[in-house]
Amino acid sequence: MALLLLGLLGLLGLWVLLRAHTRGPRLAPRWPPGPRPLPLVGNLHLLRVCQQERSLMELSEQYGPVFTVHLGGQKTVVLTGYKAVREALVGTGQELADRPPIPIFQLIQGGRGIFFSSGPRWKAARQLAVRTLHGLGVGRGPVADKVLQELRCLVGQLDQYGGRPFPLALLGWAPSNITFTLLFGQRFDYQDPVFVSLLGLIDDVMVLLGTPGLQLFNIYPRLGALLQLHRPVLRKINEVRAILRALLEARRPPAPGGGPVHSYVDALRQQGQGGDPDGLFSEANVVACVLDMVMAGTETTAATLQWAALLMGRHPSVQDRVQEELDRVLGPGRPPQPADQRALPYTNAVLHEVQRFITLLPHVPRCTAGSTRLGGYLLPKGTPVVPLLSSVLLDKTQWETPDQFNPGHFLDADGHFVKREAFLPFSAGRRVCLGESLARTELFLLFAGLLQSFRLQPPPGLGPAGLRTVPTPAFTMRPPAQVLCAVPRPQGR
Incomplete structure (x- = not known):
């Protein structure tokens, strides 16, 4: 009985190793730089209520054209400038074709x-x-x-x-x-x-x-x-x-x-x-x-x-x-x-x-449909991405x-x-x-x-x-x- 149990455990271990090998190595996300978030508010204290796009453009001068901000507890990647925005919207194909679930529009349209x-x-x-x-x-x-x-x-x-x-x-x-x-x-x-x-x-x-x-x-x-x-x-x-x-x-x-x-x-x-x-x-x-x-x-x-x-x-x-x-x-x-x-x-x-x-429309957020490489960074599936069109214009x-x-x-x-x-x-x-x-x-x-x-x-x-x-x-x-x-x-x- 003990030998049978050991054999089953060995087969289970082999199956797990084979699964891991066929899936390939999982790469850990690599997030762009950004300001350190505060508890609960994230980086909201750095964004002006009526001029968020201007605040984000100012942050890009410090952290570069691709950076991370925390909107409350939500990690969001921001893209600024013509080169970064166009590369993301045109170069990534279907990887940025989704929308994140924005709460008010989820309520309105489901x-x-x-x-x-x-x-x-x-x-x-x-x-x-x-x-x-x-x-x-x-x-x-x-x-x-x-x-x-x-x-x-x-x-x-x-x-x-x-x-x-x-x-x-x-x-x-x-x-x-x-x-x-x-x-x-x-x-x-x-x-x-x-x-x-x-x-x-x-x-x-x-x-x-x-x-x-x-x-x-x-x-x-x-x-x-x-x-x-x-x-x-x-x-x-x-x-x-x-x-x-x-x-x-x-x-x-x-x-x-x-x-x-x-x-x-x-x-x-x-x-x-x-x-x-x-x-x-x-x-x-x-x-x-x-x-x-x-x-x-x-x-x-x-x-x-x-x-x-x-x-x-x-x-x-x-x-x-x-x-x-x-x-x-x-x-x-x-x-x-x-x-x-x-x-x-x-x-x-x-x-x-x-x-x-x-x-007229400074930005409308996108969302990664899967693990996505963007500007040298690796973003996990479901990451909200803001291509800041005002920064391009x-x-x-x-x-x-x-x-x-x-x-x-x-x-x-x-x-x-x-x-x-x-x-x-x-x-x-x-x-x-x-x-x-x-x-x-x-x-x-x-x-x-x-x-x-x-x-x-x-x-x-x-x-x-x-x-x-x-x-x-x-x-x-x-x-x-x-x-x-x-x-x-x-x-x-």
Whole structure:
């Protein structure tokens, strides 16, 4: 009996050795350097609440382009500068394609949707969105026609002010309506109660997501839940969902297995009716995907167009050159077309510089899908990684005057438009913004059309320097609420 027991133990030991040999040696994680954490708070005492990205850029000067910070008890790796960020986003392939489980978005979406999901669910949702947007004409003539239609509506709305002050937020209506047209197959009148309610709720949600209370909730979710810090944003999200469900119900489901697709909602419904054995397009995920597209598709482009108008009022000499170029190339009465970008190098450079200068979305975290080598370090699976896009758009090694609004960043000595590799407002790699092509078309046509029709300037009694350009705390770096004047330009019509 003893011999049998010894034999079994020997076989067990041999099995363990064979398993260890076939798996190969396990390498211990090698973390980047970083500041020493304090108990409970980690390195939070080193980060300014409303300017975290600036604090992280300052830490990179001490610890290098790849470093570790402790957000409470969570070890997070931060990437700064063009070289480190691009190498990670493009060079690592699928290894940084996941999102970490951010507590507030886990509560809102439960791992569903497009932007904060991971794995097969994310891949399926993203592929469908890309395929559908292309089918609806994004990047081609059909969507450009929709944008120009919305431009006419926006110009008509501004004409009603007759050059008197209008709220800057009004400029966000046009890009938001373009998003709704693609999502639901219909545009809204600017006074439609559904349109007004939806934009108001989106605005509330974006502001709440940027509050210190929500940041605290994401770092200490149990404490945040105890203090009910998440309740206000969840209430607003539920109101948005109610409107979205009503719009979904109003869209007649397409015929099973085919039929024309006139909107993103049509594509989602059709996908859920067949060819979905894993349930990736269940009703809950359909609502989650639409919610993601509504929030992201309205906020980013709308805020960028507002920034562009504000910066033109702040820099009248730049606006002069844009309007001179528009008048010379387009002449009176002809609206801009996507093909005009080549012939409008200064206008194109100004619009690119707006996006670089404002750093609208400083960072959205990624997560290692497995053990990942990054910048000479070995990170374990599940490590949150922050590619700091603001550090790329403000990289001193890539831009001559990174902290100044300077359209010359995108022009050569002869005044021709120049592409810059460090221009990454839409991120890069597998998680690059899926609406990039749509946003580029919208911004160019709406910006050029606005400056063709109006002179944008501060309200009476206020000079250009009086316009406020310090971002308002929100999920994005949105411009502060204020008014501008849109004075009609007869030569542009």
